Amino acid sequence: MKLLIMGPPGAGKGTQAKILAQKFNLVHLSTGDILRKEIDKASKTGLKAQTYMNAGNLVPDKVLLAMMNSTLTELKDHGVILDGFPRTIPQAMGLSKIFQSLNQTIDGIINIEVDKDVLINRLVERAKNSGRADDTEEVIINRQNVYSELTAPLIEFYQSDIITIDGDGSIEKVTERILKRIH
Ligand code: ADP
Numbered sequence: 001m002k003l004l005i006m007g008p009p010g011a012g013k014g015t016q017a018k019i020l021a022q023k024f025n026l027v028h029l030s031t032g033d034i035l036r037k038e039i040d041k042a043s044k045t046g047l048k049a050q051t052y053m054n055a056g057n058l059v060p061d062k063v064l065l066a067m068m069n070s071t072l073t074e075l076k077d078h079g080v081i082l083d084g085f086p087r088t089i090p091q092a093m094g095l096s097k098i099f100q101s102l103n104q105t106i107d108g109i110i111n112i113e114v115d116k117d118v119l120i121n122r123l124v125e126r127a128k129n130s131g132r133a134d135d136t137e138e139v140i141i142n143r144q145n146v147y148s149e150l151t152a153p154l155i156e157f158y159q160s161d162i163i164t165i166d167g168d169g170s171i172e173k174v175t176e177r178i179l180k181r182i183h
Contacts, residue, residue, distance in 0.1 A: 001079040007112035008147045010119035017083035026079040056142035065094040112167035
């Protein structure tokens, strides 16, 4: 099973992706987590990604596509849930090529929706303990703007294939809403 989970920063996609991964025995692929590990290792990819990430901008599509091509090829025999990828239309087109070359398709796309005010509040709260360099108020606002400009168009791109989930409420409530829709 190949699932995508989308939503603006702060929507809770990472949290829900972890829960779904455990429940359905999927590998949770968070591109944000993978990139942060690359930065810690000071790898080539990490060095390329760092300045973009710290400013709350997207890492170039080429970097992400190369990284995900090798990761998804390696994991071709596993179920996966993609969290934070694709984040642009060119990434979505690249992803469909990757899956085509592996003879695979996307089985479900979950989009978690939350109001912008709620998101900024959540992220400012999370920032107090996250230790992430991109969790300052200025960068948080930039990440929301980048989302609206570059990632939100994916909703139209995937259109009717999307399962829309209301992300306002407790973690358990949101999980329950997802599970009701993906059987
Ligand atoms: P959030 O969704 O809370 O903003 P993530 O951990 O998913 O956090 O992503 C953190 C940062 O990693 C993004 O702001 C971006 O710089 C980079 N990143 C993650 N995924 C991608 C992607 N698919 N394309 C480009 N950049 C990405």
